[in-house]
Amino acid sequence: MTGNREVDSGATETPRHRADGGGPAPSPEGASPPAPPPRGTVPLLAVAGGAAVANVYFAQPLLVTIGRDLGMSPALVGGIVTLTQIGYGLGLLLLVPLGDVVDRRRLIVTQLLLLVGALAVVAVAPAASVLLAGMAAVGLLAVVTQTLVVHAASLAPPDRRGRVVGQVTGGVVIGILLARTVSGLLADVAGWRSVYLASAVLTALLALVLHRSLPHRHGDAAPSTLRYGQLLRSTVTLFAREPLLRLRALLALLVFAAFSTLWSSVALPLSAAPHSLSHTAIGAFGLVGVVGALAAGAAGRLNDRGLSCWTTGGGLALLAVSWLPLAHVDDSLWALVVGVIVLDFAVQAVHVTNQTLIYALHPEAGGRLIGGYMVFYSIGSATGALAATSLYTAFGWGAVCALGAGTSALAFLVWALTDRDRLTDRDR
Template sequence: MAIQCSGTVGEGGGTDSREARSAPSVSDLSPPARLVPLLALACGSSVATVYFSQPLLVTLGERFALGSGLLGAIVAVTQLGYAVGLLTLVPLGDLFGHRRLITGQLGLLALALLAAGLAPGVWALLGALAVVGLLAVVAQTMVAAAAALSPSGRRGRAVGTVTGGIVTGILLARTAAGLLADLAGWRAVYLASAGVTAVLALLLRRALPLGTTSAGVREVPYGRLVASTVTLFARHPLLRARGALALLVFAAFSTLWSGVAQPLSEPPWSLSHTAIGAFGLAGAAGAVAAGAAGRWNDRGLAQRTTGVGLVLLTLSWLPIALTRQSLWALAVGAVLLDFAVQAVHVTNQTLIHAVRPDAGSRIIGGYMVFYSAGSSLGALGSALAYATAGWPAVTALGASFSLAALLLWMTTCRRGVPGGASAAERPDPADQADPRNG
């Protein structure tokens, strides 16, 4: 069906009246003042567990005798676990109350991190990291919870705040992992994270409301609930378009951050874990972008935000290509790249949630499968490219992903494929009431 590329969040869902009929009653009320910041903190801590290995790849490769071409497997196995969790665990947010699900997953994540920190061999480590990735999807459950617990007029800001926490967690993951590894070894990174995760689980158990589920969802079998995620993406062009953008954007993101440890640890730089991890702070603009993009989306500027973000993402690879000549060039490129990625990411999540607010967990979970697939692709591609032709090949790969995302967005706009949904895209209330229809 033809959908106008209007770029407004109002057109992306326009569901104020429908939301009142179909979403949980808690969404009609503003969440407690401390809840959204606490969710942002917990999201950042959870998603950081997926990125701890990036500044440690060279050390882990030496410790477990992995060649440079196989280092990407350490990142990829975590991302693959994340993808499985997105399809199997995140949809549970539409079936169970937020407090029960979020705190339970955080507790299990703490145990998985403990296992990673104590892993005696490479297979035990890879298995533990796969489970860490599986359970780290609790971050997306918390994004869906923040959206569901916020009124429609402030949803973009809530999603932006929580996503800003995720961005900060990703950035601090590299810095903290590098610092702890230099001070106490790589195992301390995962053991410390296990303790922090357990504490956050207890805090959120006290802060989260019991919550309710959407009408009719509680009675749907789990298998049908998971299958309905696929149905949702099959029925709504907006979800497919934004998912494809996420795959390409995060492939570019992972190409940089999964590959940059190798040139930085070699001459002429030969940086320590701490210094390599600190480069993640160069992308702190990403946290700023997340909050700003949420406000822009609330003002109806979704398409403009997407376009500017994708142009900046493509241009960011010009200074990144000069990494071996200048660390300042890498820093500038990282700022542009992280700003662009998070601006597009927040825009995507705000738009897709508006399509079916009653199915927010399933939609965000399905969308993040594209994110995880892109991250795995970037990690594996970056490792193979570096082993084959060095840093120039890595930058060419990242620039290709970025340019493909820009061209895809331009093509979908030209063809009238969604950036925001028209009235034809909005589901009927009867369709919302039955999750078996997707």
């Protein structure tokens, strides 16, 4: 399998061991590869992943309305986003690894049902304290998105894994980009509470459908026998043991710092002169970003052909180039459209490649690998958002673009110095 040669050559030259330290892992050649997942399963996982992760972003355009309704101070309103993100980060560390030791179908359905409860709490919250607790729970349970990605990877035959991961990741990206637009429209029609009620109903329906249609644990690896404490500690062991995991996690941090630099601050120049766009018009640019999500499927197919190295390098180069048109937002909205498409296309190409490669390191530890990797994604996103808004306030949009371009160029440099020579036989 050409897509795995890069992983093996970049990770270790010694025999592959199980992620729990229990000796050599079963050889992929000795196990029968999984059959393709039932038709419709992958699109269903993509829809579920997008719907789950959207809950993390629904509140962002509603903060002022929520704060006014519950009598919250500006500082307390800011805590809505902060607590949701903290909950999401804890979920990546504490919940996603559980997929390596329990039946993933049961874990997915259970998390979705608990998420329904958390969304209901938010929707009927009578006071700020209840709302904040509910939002933290929403963030914690929304990490079911990553369990869905891992499950999709385990369902796919090795020669189609990149394609499957790309499809599900594309659904997740669409969910992120459309969340703000959908929540704004629903809130305008029926109030902010309707957003969370509608999401609770949709999540409950998805839990029912997934319970009936998803196969049980199915794939190329047996469940781990680790206890929970050992499971969490082994995530650290994986980072210590696997250079490729550390490299791809670093690239994720830099790439999503650049991604967040754009999306956390682009509303500021658009709402100011000369454009002075409404919130609805600004939210519509999320629809433009959906075009870039098409890169997820394309990147997955390239990975299946053994071209992961070139996909990474090309994606990072496009990421750096995307800031050239983005720097001209004040002059032309078409420049923004072009820049958004190129940036989102590049980010998803690298993200899908990262997930496909690190999952292949230890399929039996897919939850720990993806969960640990996504922690760096979250760190990068939070760092980019904080730095971008601060820079815009002090120096304007040009400084934001300089930050995004510099972060993107640094990511390309890291790849060029550490990963460029890891070519597969087909690449050569």
